[in-house]
Amino acid sequence: MRQQRRSLAMATARLRSPSSTTKGYCWSWTMVARSLHTSIEPQDWGFFQLVNHSVPDDVLESMKANIQQFFQLPAETKKRFAQEQGQLEGYGQLFVVSEDQKLDWADMLFLYTQPPEMRNAKFWPDQPATFRSALNRYSGAVKDLSDSLLATMAKNLGLKREAIADKCIHGMQKVRINYYPPCAQAEKVVGLSPHSDANLLTLVLQVNHVQGLQIKRNGSWLPVKPVSGAFVVNIGDMFEVLTNGRYRSIEHRAVVDPKEERLSIAAFQFPDIHTMIGPLKEMTGHEDDAYKTSDLESFMKIFFATKLEGKNFLEQMKLN
Numbered sequence: 001m002r003q004q005r006r007s008l009a010m011a012t013a014r015l016r017s018p019s020s021t022t023k024g025y026c027w028s029w030t031m032v033a034r035s036l037h038t039s040i041e042p043q044d045w046g047f048f049q050l051v052n053h054s055v056p057d058d059v060l061e062s063m064k065a066n067i068q069q070f071f072q073l074p075a076e077t078k079k080r081f082a083q084e085q086g087q088l089e090g091y092g093q094l095f096v097v098s099e100d101q102k103l104d105w106a107d108m109l110f111l112y113t114q115p116p117e118m119r120n121a122k123f124w125p126d127q128p129a130t131f132r133s134a135l136n137r138y139s140g141a142v143k144d145l146s147d148s149l150l151a152t153m154a155k156n157l158g159l160k161r162e163a164i165a166d167k168c169i170h171g172m173q174k175v176r177i178n179y180y181p182p183c184a185q186a187e188k189v190v191g192l193s194p195h196s197d198a199n200l201l202t203l204v205l206q207v208n209h210v211q212g213l214q215i216k217r218n219g220s221w222l223p224v225k226p227v228s229g230a231f232v233v234n235i236g237d238m239f240e241v242l243t244n245g246r247y248r249s250i251e252h253r254a255v256v257d258p259k260e261e262r263l264s265i266a267a268f269q270f271p272d273i274h275t276m277i278g279p280l281k282e283m284t285g286h287e288d289d290a291y292k293t294s295d296l297e298s299f300m301k302i303f304f305a306t307k308l309e310g311k312n313f314l315e316q317m318k319l320n
């Protein structure tokens, strides 16, 4: 407990640095940390590392072991779970929007995980034998964590449960497992192109010690050092839109290592499918809406049709 208080005090001290207070979001992170009795390492207001959290170690370790084994399987075995034409779910590659596009240096396995009725068993690997049960436990535990984060963040904004938290009870979760093979000419490729995530909140687990995730801060790319067992929590575009820009989604990318492979698991949290995505009236008060309002499905359709290039998708959703 003492240790926890000390790390929280450090977090608070850093949050109060002039550069973060000018943006006005600093206290919400501290309050998130306090309400969750946890420690947060703030590195940017669109992102933080959650060091102590409710997801059990054995759930993390089993998930990590299973995905490492999956990507080591022969190509023919992995292809049994391959994406189908025009679909994103399954094993394959990300965001292929045109034939002449330079592809990112990564393979991925993209699965719908919550609510359970959205799962598509044909894309869920049956090798290794424990993969499905590991992902099932991981997905549930990460959703619980995300629900408590979202509820706390919404409360800090003065919102009632109905505004965001209740809409997440039957919220969707999609999980993308990224595998970045080493590349001798690493500086010539990009693992995952610069982007912000379209959803509300993303919880990223960096699976091994290899560094690759970078966030954009004041026009420069800053590496995010993997902290064993910690989640990197990213604010997504939907959270930016719902809060009419009070929170900003974070632009990030992944680079590859010349010698070692890197793996990460991103769990994308969404509200339930019937939610309208637009500035909440509790947030706007007398100010103008800064973003368009659309249903969740249309929002996602535009996102996936847009080439990943920084926050260019959100630019399209801005009014004026």
Ligand SMILES: O=C(O)CCC(=O)C(=O)O
Pocket: 176, 178, 192, 197, 204, 206, 212, 213, 252, 253, 254, 263, 264, 266
């Ligand atoms: O590999 C990473 O650390 C980042 C993954 C990511 O940003 C994503 O899957 O959207």
Ligand SMILES: [Fe+2]
Pocket: 195, 196, 197, 202, 252, 266
């Ligand atoms: Fe991302």
